[in-house]
Amino acid sequence: MKEPDFAERVYWLVTQIPYGQVATYGQIATYAGSPRAARAVGTLLRHSLENYGELPWQRVLNAQGRISFKGDLGRAELQRALLEAEGISFHQGQCDLRRVRWAPREVFWDVD
DNA sequence: TTAGTGACTGCAT
DNA sequence: CATGCAGCCACTA
Numbered sequence: 431m432k433e434p435d436f437a438e439r440v441y442w443l444v445t446q447i448p449y450g451q452v453a454t455y456g457q458i459a460t461y462a463g464s465p466r467a468a469r470a471v472g473t474l475l476r477h478s479l480e481n482y483g484e485l486p487w488q489r490v491l492n493a494q495g496r497i498s499f500k501g502d503l504g505r506a507e508l509q510r511a512l513l514e515a516e517g518i519s520f521h522q523g524q525c526d527l528r529r530v531r532w533a534p535r536e537v538f539w540d541v542d
Numbered sequence: 543t544t545a546g547t548g549a550c551t552g553c554a555t
Numbered sequence: 556c557a558t559g560c561a562g563c564c565a566c567t568a
Contacts, residue, residue, distance in 0.1 A: 436565070455550050459564090470564040472549035477566085490549075498549045505549085 436462055440474050443538065447489040450516045451532040452525065454493045461538045472498065488512040495527040 434442070439462035447453050455468035464470070471490070478485045488509040492498045499506045510520060518530050 456552095459550085464564070466551080466563045467565075468550040468563080469548060470550085470566085473547085473565055474549095476549055478549095487549085492549080493551060502549085509549090 436464060436467070436470070437474050439463065439538070440471055441478070441485060444475070444478075444485050444487065444490060446534070447486060447532050449486075450518065450530065452489045452491050452495075452513070452518065452527070452530050453532045454491055454495075454527070455498075456493055457532070458490060461534070463540065468493075489532075491525070491527075495524040497523075 440458055443458050443461050444453075455471040456465070458471045459465060459467040462471070475485075475487050475490060478487050497506045497509050513525070514520070518525050
């Protein structure tokens with residue numbers, strides 16, 4: 431049985447984020463075993479639509495509870511709309527992570 | 543194989 | 556509070 435690679439761990443973890451809750455890129459990277467790979471998580475999710483259309487990618491935000499984008503405003507608006515539809519509210523462009531942050535009860539993968 | 547890029551992050555200015 | 560910047564790491568050309 432092959433050990434799941436980083437990308438597989440990331441995609442699986444994102445599917446574990448409960449409806450109405452969110453996780454940060456750093457959280458996903460940490461749970462996937464690479465605490466410093468937050469940026470890599472973003473890289474993977476950027477292509478998630480084409481590779482994993484089922485993924486609830488909208489539930490992943492940056493460490494400040496904000497939607498991360500440099501361009502592509504359309505997708506940012508879609509993400510916010512999807513989250514608000516789940517009951518997550520935004521104030522000044524950011525949501526209250528203390529309230530909606532996903533706090534898994536189990537350990538998935540240890541840091542390498 | 544090397545170099546460049548980016549849906550990140552924490553610390554320093 | 557706003558930038559800047561180096562560290563990180565997977566992906567692509």
